[in-house]
Amino acid sequence: MVKPISQTMEKTEKISTEVKILAAAEEVFLKSGYDGSRMQEIADLAGINKAMLHYYFRSKDALFERIFEQKFSQFFPKIQELTTMPISFTEKVCIYVELHTNLLRQNPYLPLFIINTVHKNNDFVKKMPLLLFSEFAKSYYTDLAANKVKDLNPLQFLMSVMSMCVFPFLSKPILCSSINISDQDFDTLMNNRPEEIKRYVRAILMP
Amino acid sequence: MVKPISQTMEKTEKISTEVKILAAAEEVFLKSGYDGSRMQEIADLAGINKAMLHYYFRSKDALFERIFEQKFSQFFPKIQELTTMPISFTEKVCIYVELHTNLLRQNPYLPLFIINTVHKNNDFVKKMPLLLFSEFAKSYYTDLAANKVKDLNPLQFLMSVMSMCVFPFLSKPILCSSINISDQDFDTLMNNRPEEIKRYVRAILMP
DNA sequence: GTCTATATCTGGATAGAC
DNA sequence: GTCTATCCAGATATAGAC
Missing domain, CATH: 1.10.10.60 (Homeodomain-like)
Structure with missing residues (x-):
């Protein structure tokens, strides 16, 4: 009904x-x-x-x-202005984590929808270029020169951060079934997640 | 005969x-x-x-x-015997990373297939319980008592490790389109990935 | 066991009255 | 603009000859 x-x-x-x-x-x-x-x-x-x-x-x-087209433009949080702000790379990444996790908690179906669509037809994506990476990378190399972050591959690192934000929403059914946690448990897990990820980010980037 | x-x-x-x-x-x-x-x-x-x-x-x-049913049982690497081996939690996680990344490089379609299926009907999963988590958690708490790892939430941590292994294969089309990397570039990225993740794991777990 | 032909049903799309 | 009725392609499934 x-x-x-x-x-x-x-x-x-x-x-x-x-x-x-x-x-x-x-x-x-x-x-x-x-x-x-x-x-x-x-x-x-x-x-x-x-x-x-x-x-x-x-x-x-x-x-x-x-x-x-409407939903894809929502998939990534609005962080364009953030990339130009005079804060450290680590701070930028932490803000991204906060924004993306909150966004996905309000739109838990978004990741699977986007990923399925682009797998079937990636022409969709080509119309919508994402400038995020190059801006983030620039910020990383600035901080690396100042010895404020560890030497690593920024693409691998940013891919990892995004993975930690998005993947739990994709794997929720497996998670809930396999280790038997309820929907409420999952919600609190996701509430605590940004803080946890930010701890990891700082540990990884610490020079 | x-x-x-x-x-x-x-x-x-x-x-x-x-x-x-x-x-x-x-x-x-x-x-x-x-x-x-x-x-x-x-x-x-x-x-x-x-x-x-x-x-x-x-x-x-x-x-x-x-x-x-056949593919789902392949989705997780065979690490049952690993959980009982007399090695540290950090080592176990590193071996898991190695195994799962290699497995997925040989079966890049597996993650999306599994995730879509369980989202449509999670009855499938209920037949196949995964005992991995509790074993890993036990190992973590042993090492925590010996002050060999940092104090954190093991569920959040293991979820993160799995995210870093699996998600790149799901997001490949977005990645390739948005920052314009070729299939070969993606392959080398995935070849180098286990080493990179293991570095992150050690940095996060270091007490 | 393997094929051709066909039944049956579903779902996207259209025609035409109002 | 909104509805009812209908068309038609495509897909699963079956019948029946060999």
């Missing part, structure tokens, strides 16, 4: 059909991915007819692409 | 077809997942008819389940 989105909204003042569709599509696509999603399911959730989906968005592909 | 030729031939043929199907199914399911795979594609790859798939394995579901 699916409740239409319009009913769950506080203001029932005529929400546009397009918005209802987008909200429903986002929920369904994020949960089930492209292949696993049905247009009928999206229509039911939006509380409208299946034909309307094709009236507003030409096809399933078009609707999906619309959702993907 | 020699069997009649006709029987031997018959049996050989039977097994051969079954093996061909399993090999093809494994390749297709691993690359595309359950939803993205077509029985026709499996049949073509096995060089047999589509109807044969249903003759040997009742349905797509049954065939998939067969493949999943």
Whole structure:
């Protein structure tokens, strides 16, 4: 039994059909991915007819692409301004950890959705270049010259930090089943996670 | 005891077809997942008819389940005997890193396949309990009592180590597109990865 | 055991009334 | 803009000849 989105909204003042569709599509696509999603399911959730989906968005592909572009831009936290701030590399990484972990706690389905999509068709990504790495690397080498960080491979290091932030959300089902922890336990684990990762980051970077 | 030729031939043929199907199914399911795979594609790859798939394995579901169980048991490296060996916790973790990274380099599709499947239906996992964590934790607390490792949360730590091993294979498309590295570059990155992770592990655990 | 042909069903997309 | 009814391709599964 699916409740239409319009009913769950506080203001029932005529929400546009397009918005209802987008909200429903986002929920369904994020949960089930492209292949696993049905247009009928999206229509039911939006509380409208299946034909309307094709009236507003030409096809399933078009609707999906619309959702993907919107969500992909959310996948990485907003840290552009951070890269130019006059703080150490270690501090920058710690702030990134904080931001990304919080972002993912609010969007736990995001990682699997993004990763599945780019594995099927990485053309999606090519439109959206990420300038993060080169900026971070520059900051790293500045601090390395000042002997403020250990000598290591910055790409390997940043890949590791991102791994520690993202992967737990991907492996949650395995984790919960295999060592038998509840959803609440998992949440507290994720609440404590940024502090734990930041400790690791400082230990690794300490010269 | 020699069997009649006709029987031997018959049996050989039977097994051969079954093996061909399993090999093809494994390749297709691993690359595309359950939803993205077509029985026709499996049949073509096995060089047999589509109807044969249903003759040997009742349905797509049954065939998939067969493949999943086989692959899931491969997802974690064989380290049961390792947990009882008289070496330090740090050493055990380092050996795990080596084993898991090598395993994944030979099966780069495995992580996404496993994770997608358990997200869709985690009943699969419940049949296969993993005893790894408790054994590792025991070893950690022994070394902690001897002041050989830093005081930290072993679950968070082990989750981090596994993240660093597995996640790069999941994020490869994003990585390659966003910072423009080639497949060869990625391979060398993964070749060097175990050494890099082990350095991090030692830095984090150093008391 | 292996094939061809076909049944059956699902899901995306369209036509046309209102 | 919104609906009902329908089309049609594609996919799983089965029937039946050999």
